[in-house]
Amino acid sequence: MxxxxxxxxxxxxxxxxxxxxxxxxxxxxxxxxxxxxxxxxxxxxxxxxxxxxxxxxxxxxxxxxxxxxxxxxxxxxxxxxxxxxxxxxxxxxxxxxxxxxxxxxxxxxxxxxxxxxxxxxxxxxxxxxxxxxxxxxxxxxxxxxxxxxxxxxxxxxxxxxxxxxxxxxxxxxxxxxxxxxxxxxxxxxxxxKKNGALASLISARSIPKSLHCLAMRLMGEKISNPEKYRDEEPKLEFEDPTLYHYAIFSDNVIAVSVVVRSVVKNAVEPWKHVFHVVTNRMNVGAMKVWFKMRPIDGGAFLEVKSVEEFTFLNSSYVPILRQLESAKMKQRFLENQADNATNGANLKNTKSLSMLDHLRFYLPEMYPNLYKILLLDDDVVVQKDLTGLWKIDLDGKVNGAVEICFGSFHRYAQYLNFSHPLIKESFNPKSCAWAYGMNIFNLDAWRREKCTDNYHYWQNLVNFFFLYLSFLC
Structure with missing residues (x-):
């Protein structure tokens, strides 16, 4: 204007x-x-x-x-x-x-x-x-x-x-x-730039008309055939640390299917790959029906759970849930998003209002029997075998990721609120961030360093839930 x-x-x-x-x-x-x-x-x-x-x-x-x-x-x-x-x-x-x-x-x-x-x-x-x-x-x-x-x-x-x-x-x-x-x-x-970012967001999140109301149709299929889509007992492979485990947190059925099938298609030994899909309560039934109707090839294993099945994830333990339940904090978040859009900043979506976007900080507790796990975003398409990632020696570090420092892009200043005095004193705004679309996590090192406790400390201290403090470990 x-x-x-x-x-x-x-x-x-x-x-x-x-x-x-x-x-x-x-x-x-x-x-x-x-x-x-x-x-x-x-x-x-x-x-x-x-x-x-x-x-x-x-x-x-x-x-x-x-x-x-x-x-x-x-x-x-x-x-x-x-x-x-x-x-x-x-x-x-x-x-x-x-x-x-x-x-x-x-x-x-x-x-x-x-x-x-x-x-x-x-x-x-x-x-x-x-x-x-x-x-x-x-x-x-x-x-x-x-x-x-x-x-x-x-x-x-x-x-x-x-x-x-x-x-x-x-x-x-x-x-x-x-x-x-x-x-x-x-x-x-x-x-x-603003229009381009908006168009990119729309194109990335849009689906063909034939797939509209897909979750509702899948749930209708489950209701019509309850015996066919009965839940199966958990398999031992889901907790076998000798296999290759993946975590995918999303409410998009098609996106999750693309990620899983691209991994399996390029895997040398697909029967050694285990996928842990976590979605919200509304889409868990549709997700299960989809993979029941279209089983994964190659003998790979897949389990689908909802966030609510992890009972330890409650507002008394997770600071972000307390903040999400606060109407005042929601209003502050939405106002901040509106300001970002007005100033031409990166256009975000309300995914950050969902617990799915914060599950990555609780991986060691969600999968206590695993030593390593590969986190994949739902917009990733794999084009080669990923088993080599489990062979990387992280040298006691928690996270293996791709560093993305290009000029001023992807620095701490873009993720943390440096107007807060404690953040300003404790972090360097020019430090490099890392890509979070694909991360190999050493869960033993995570538990040893108590990264989740450290994350909770800063969340409670700053009390600002749209600060992504994912670089602390």
């Missing part, structure tokens, strides 16, 4: 300024030609008793006929007086420009004002006023010659100053035009 208003105002002002300058230049040229023609002619052809009568069109023809009966010297007085008046208007116009544009030319302003005063003073001099303008008798040629000389001297000075000022104004206008153009380009770029 601000861009359109700013651009319209700036464009209108520049066009009016440009049109006015063309008009002034044309008027100045016509006056100059008219003055030369009068000064060079030996037979003046216009005269009138009224010095303010126009000298163009029908009036000019009328004055030409009257010139046969008029005094030639009176004509010269009229022309010189008109020339002085025109230059007063021109000088005042440039003076108005100087004030309007607020340029640093106070000295030039004084010169324009002084020139305008000098032109006015000439016409108001008693000698000229009585002899040339108010006299009904013959005009004194000596007085007229002196009057003409003074006017021409001031016209010469005015032209010199105006030419110099015109060059300065042209440069200033070009600079201002460039600044306005740069500002408009920056605004357009910010708007394009």
């Amino acid at each position: 601000a861009v359109a208003t700013r651009g319209a105002r700036g464009g209108s002002s520049f066009r009016s300024l440009f049109s006015f300058r063309i008009f002034i230049s044309a008027m100045f040229s016509l006056l100059f030609v008219a003055t030369l023609s009068v000064l060079l002619t030996t037979n003046p052809s216009t005269s009138n008793d009224d010095p303010d009568l126009p000298t163009t069109g029908n009036a000019y023809v009328h004055r030409t006929f009257l010139a046969l009966k008029s005094d030639p010297l009176k004509t010269r007085v009229d022309l010189i007086h008109q020339q002085a008046k025109d230059h007063i208007a021109l000088v005042n116009a440039y003076g108005a420009y100087a004030r309007k544009l607020k340029l640093d030319i106070s000295k030039q302003l004084k010169m324009f004002d002084e020139l305008a005063r000098n032109f006015s003073d000439i016409a108001s001099k008693t000698t000229y006023k009585t002899s040339l303008f108010e006299s009904d008798g013959p005009i004194d040629e000596d007085v007229l010659r002196q009057f003409e000389k003074e006017v021409k001297d001031r016209v010469k000075i005015a032209r010199m100053i105006i030419v110099e000022a015109k060059e300065n104004y042209d440069n200033q206008l070009k600079i201002q035009k460039l600044k306005d153009t740069i500002f408009a380009v920056h605004e357009s770029l910010a708007k394009a």
Whole structure:
């Protein structure tokens, strides 16, 4: 909104300024030609008793006929007086420009004002006023010659100053035009980035029309065939630490299916891979029906659970749940998201209001019998065998991830609220973050370092649930 208003105002002002300058230049040229023609002619052809009568069109023809009966010297007085008046208007116009544009030319302003005063003073001099303008008798040629000389001297000075000022104004206008153009380009770029981020988000989260209400249709299938989709007993492979375990937290049935099948398709030994899918209570039934109808190939194992099945995840233990249950904190979060969208920041979604986005901090407690687990986001498509990740020696560290430091991107400053004094004192805003789409976690090291307790400490201390303190370990 601000861009359109700013651009319209700036464009209108520049066009009016440009049109006015063309008009002034044309008027100045016509006056100059008219003055030369009068000064060079030996037979003046216009005269009138009224010095303010126009000298163009029908009036000019009328004055030409009257010139046969008029005094030639009176004509010269009229022309010189008109020339002085025109230059007063021109000088005042440039003076108005100087004030309007607020340029640093106070000295030039004084010169324009002084020139305008000098032109006015000439016409108001008693000698000229009585002899040339108010006299009904013959005009004194000596007085007229002196009057003409003074006017021409001031016209010469005015032209010199105006030419110099015109060059300065042209440069200033070009600079201002460039600044306005740069500002408009920056605004357009910010708007394009924001629209691009929104379009990317929409395209990433949209699904074909044929898949609309998929979860509801899957639940209808389960209700129609309860025996067919009866829950199975947990398999021993779900807790076997010698296998390759994956954790996927999502409420998107299609996305989870793509991740799982891409891993299995590229696995050398798919029967050694175990997938732990956790979703919310609303989608757990649909997720189970989907994988029951479309079993995984290669003998891989998959279990689907809801967040509610992990009973230790309650508001008395998990700070984020207490904050999510607080209407005030929800309002603060939504206001922050609105500010981010207005400022062109990365467009987020309300996934952060779901516990699914915070389950990664409780992996050691969710799977107490496992030593390592690979966390995959639901927007990942695997293109090669991942078993090599379990062979990486993490050297006692908790997290194996891809570092994503490119300039100022993905630094702590983008994830933590450094306006909070404790955050500012404890962390470096320039430290590198890491990609969280695929992470191999050493759960034994996690338990040893008590990373979840550390995470709780900062959550309770800061009490700001949209701070992603996922780099503390």
